[in-house]
Amino acid sequence: xxxxxxxxxxxxxxxxxxxxxxxxxxxxxxxxxxxxxxxxxxxxxxxxxxxxxxxxxxxxxxxxxxxxxxxxxxxxxxxxxxxxxxxxxxxxxxxxxxxxxxxxxxxxxxxxxxxxxxxxxxxxxxxxxxxxxxxxxxxxxxxxxxxxxxxxxxxxxxxxxxxxxxxxxxxxxxxxxxxxxxxxxxxxxxxxxxxxxxxxxxxxxxxxxxxxxxxxxxxxxxxxxxxxxxxxxxxxxxxxxxxxxxxxxxxxxxxxxxxxxxxxxxxxxxxxxxxxxxxxxx
Numbered sequence: 422x423x424x425x426x427x428x429x430x431x432x433x434x435x436x437x438x439x440x441x442x443x444x445x446x447x448x449x450x451x452x453x454x455x456x457x458x459x460x461x462x463x464x465x466x467x468x469x470x471x472x473x474x475x476x477x478x479x480x481x482x483x484x485x486x487x488x489x490x491x492x493x494x495x496x497x498x499x500x501x502x503x504x505x506x507x508x509x510x511x512x513x514x515x516x517x518x519x520x521x522x523x524x525x526x527x528x529x530x531x532x533x534x535x536x537x538x539x540x541x542x543x544x545x546x547x548x549x550x551x552x553x554x555x556x557x558x559x560x561x562x563x564x565x566x567x568x569x570x571x572x573x574x575x576x577x578x579x580x581x582x583x584x585x586x587x588x589x590x591x592x593x594x595x596x597x598x599x600x601x602x603x604x605x606x607x608x609x610x611x612x613x614x615x616x617x618x619x620x621x622x623x624x625x626x627x628x629x630x631x632x633x634x635x636x637x638x639x640x641x642x643x644x645x646x647x648x649x650x651x652x653x654x655x656x657x658x659x660x661x662x663x664x665x666x667x668x669x670x671x672x673x674x675x676x677x678x679x680x681x682x683x684x685x686x687x688x689x690x691x692x693x694x695x696x697x698x699x700x701x702x703x
Contacts, residue, residue, distance in 0.1 A: 437472055445518060448594070456507055457514050457597035466515075479522030483535065486516035490542055493549075502549045509546035513539055513593035521589070529623075536623055543593050547571075552604055559613060559643045561636065564627075567620055568613030568640075570647050573604050579651030581609040583644055583677075585637070585670075586618050587661025588629070598683070599658045608656075611644050633666035634673035641676055654678060662686060 435443040446467055452458040466485050470478045493508035516539035523532045547554045547569065557568035569592075582603040586595050592612055600610040614621045615636045617629030630636070637657075645652045657680040659667035664686035671680055 436467060439472065442478065445521070449514065449518070452514055452594070452597040455597040455601035456510055457593060457601075458511055462511065462515075475522055475526055479519045479526070479535075482515045482522065483519035486512045486519055486538070486542065489515065490538070490545075493542070493545060497545075497549060503551070506546055506549035506551070509542050509549060510593060510596070513542040513546055514591065514597070516542055517591035517593060533623065536620075539591065539593070540620065543591075546593070555647070557611070557613065557643065557647075559640055561639050564625075566613050566615060566636075566640065568611060570609065570611050570644075571600060571604060572609045572649060573607055577609045577649050578607040578654075579609075579649060580607065580654040580656065581611065581644060581647075581650045582656045582658055583611045583637075583640065584613075585615065585633075585657070585659035585663035585666050586612075587659075587663050588617070590661060592619060595660065598660050603658075609647075609649060611640075611647075613640060615640075631669070633669045637666070637670040638674050641674060645676075652676065656680065659683065 436446040437443045446463065449458045449463045450460060453460050453463075462485060466481050470481050489508045489512035493505045493512060496502075496505035496508060516535060520532060520535045520539055523535060550571075551574050553572045553574065555570040555572075557570055558565040559568050582599065584595055584599050586592065590598075592614070595612055600612060603610045615633075616622075616627045621627045641655070644650055644655070655677050657667055657670065657677045659681070660683045664682040664684050667680055667682040671677065
């Protein structure tokens with residue numbers, strides 16, 4: 422006798438009971454539309470990862486990330502740039518998951534090589550993507566911020582989207598959040614690591630700062646010098662914690678014609694304090 426299938430509840434119930442891990446899976450599935458992940462790879466990988474086993478989680482993503490880097494290398498050697506770019510981009514996001522999974526489990530001597538693998542995959546993607554790329558060293562105080570300026574292969578329109586990452590997001594995730602769609606619409610795109618973000622934090626030990634106008638103004642100064650940028654057609658996009666930095670920037674920096682805070686953040690501390698006992702926050 423035929424029995425109707427039970428309703429699927431994974432979307433409502435979650436992939437994992439741990440909210441952070443469940444969110445990571447949902448993010449990866451969201452990257453699929455921009456080529457930043459593959460649904461089958463994500464589902465096959467999490468099928469091997471049990472609840473509460475953080476090292477198991479990290480090792481699973483490390484394995485699939487490294488496999489895809491090898492696939493990208495093979496495609497590149499054979500002259501298959503599209504396939505190589507696809508493999509490298511997915512690898513960058515999976516290796517970022519592997520790095521995040523090591524947080525609190527190992528020392529920097531073990532963690533940082535994984536971060537380096539993530540960034541190497543990202544750079545390899547840029548070298549094979551269907552767009553032009555210029556690496557940036559953005560002057561900032563007594564140092565520089567690493568960045569990338571991407572323009573459509575067929576030439577840009579002069580409109581440029583400057584992106585700001587969140588507190589812990591990878592640059593390859595920011596590609597999926599904003600850069601991919603902007604390039605498809607003829608925008609140039611600038612991505613960068615600011616204070617407290619990615620290489621600035623992990624490799625240089627530079628932490629966050631609240632007065633983001635002190636960061637975004639020199640970034641904007643540099644963006645306006647880039648070839649093909651129309652300074653009257655600048656837009657700003659910020660994700661996650663950058664939902665605070667974008668409004669803060671706009672209060673002081675008036676060269677942007679449009680801006681997106683994804684989402685708006687009124688109190689940066691709110692997400693941190695909810696995990697602390699009340700007697701520590703009163």
